[in-house]
Amino acid sequence: MYEADDPRSALSSASANAGPASHGAFGQSTYARYYAEEPQESADRAKSWYTRGQNFVVCYSEVEDGAVFERKGQVDEYVLLIHDPNLSATVEAGGESKEVSGYSITMIPPGDSKVTMHGSGVVVRLITTANEDIAGKVSNPDKYPGDHPHVPAFEAWPMPADGYRIRSYSLDVPDEEGRFGKIFRCTTFMVNVFPEQGARDLSKLSPHHHDDFEQCSLALRGWYMHHLRWPWTANLHDWQEDEHEKCAAPSVCVIPPRVIHTSAPSDPQANVLVDIFSPPREDFSDMQGWVLNADDYPRK
Template sequence: MTRDEALLPVPPRPAQFFELSADYVVADAAGQLSTGWRLGTGEHSWLYRAQNFVIGLTWLDAGSELRHVDTPDEHVLAVLDEASVEVSAGGEGPVQVGGQSLVVVPAGESRVVGSAPGFVLSVFTARATEVLAQARNSQAYAVRDPAVEELPALTPSRAPRGLQVYSVADFEAVGEVPGRPFRTDSLTVNWFEPEVGPADTNRMTPHSHADYEQASVTLAGEYVHHVRRPWTARLADWRADEHVHVTSPSITIIPAGNIHTSRPIGAGLNQRIDVFGVPRPDFVDRGMFINKALYERSWS
């Protein structure tokens, strides 16, 4: 590589698309949902990571549990559809949590026990190294992406936040594509309203994030993820646009710098949750986080 080539911008890394539905259908048909990948003692889990976070989608049977002993910071548990769980953490609980609920779990020891079978979604930061090491796509992060900012420093809270439990139906959706955004000390999780039928193709929302990553987890229906790598001066870096059709469940990782948008195309109900590797600054500035009051600093 010449000196001039070394000074050229580094292109964004490619997106990663993981279809989970085929694995689930095979395991379900065989009556063996416990076969597959595991998160703690979860019945059946898929784990995929970005640079700053890791996502676990778990089928949890009644009586099965997820246990974490020494998580270094907050993580999110989304209880989906008909699932029901009991959550204990930070000396609180067990708290009964029904489907369509989001829980922010404090640092330290936590335990989730299934009451009624169903899917739960766990989102940890990359500080949770024990969980991170189980991600199936870890090789993609053998070399750090220089475009991605480090996780924000953990700062003291005004008061102990404890276990946060939210029924998403209790909150009005906000934003251009209506969602319910929640935050932890380090991440954003945006639970979108369900959409029925294909989206209006005259109202697409292509955008990019310069220095943080996004993941989209499809919960229901079908989507097309449209991803464009911006051109650089180096022709060899150019890539054709991607238009990737995914079903549910699936996990898509979109590295920093890629222009992207997601379009529901299923004839019935379509729904997803987006994860971001920071508390999104634009959401902070616009006061969009549902649980924002718990993260206000007590000093100036």
């Protein structure tokens, strides 16, 4: 369903057949509009919203200078995304301390860690649902009464040969023809940060589906129309109406597996979207040159 000039048309999964669907739920979508919702947590110098998928929690925070985020006994590696170039942080973990600049993505080791923010703005942390304290804060627990019927049990990817440590990468990477966004991965997440763009040509949308993983789309700027079409099975009770949801920034859309979807950036001036997957996608990892930090994190 991709246009011929869309880099994703070359993916091994682009024309995959999902096969027969089992009777029962396909799961539910989530639309979290942080601009219209109260934060789940208001602490000194930070307001935070928490939204989950099957394997992950998006922790979106508006911070003031000096805000601190500490993790005690973090189960696995997590991600710190600072899209704002005017914000920075000091990250302490695994016996080391590192100054992290704005417009960057940082992988933080499991165990105890501390992030101290410098400046006021927005910071995003991505943490797996294996961390029960974080999973317990989410606004949408009702969407996950049990394991998703089409998402395999979470399995982390191999750790780097030199072990866990603080690894930070600039997002200031030039666009390259044939590469899809700016993709980074670690053992628990794959994150694709799209360049700022204007409104999308509505004659060139890209409806597609994923057989066995969710997609989380985090809007950081502008507004998006998320279009979702649910599969039909022989069981009429599985059928659902199409969804066409307008979400301004900041917001999150979580799309279940097997649901046909496409998202249209719609502000005429500036739209910024971040796609989040947990664990990393194998098809994106198969594409030579797409994962910008592939040398640091072994392929599953």
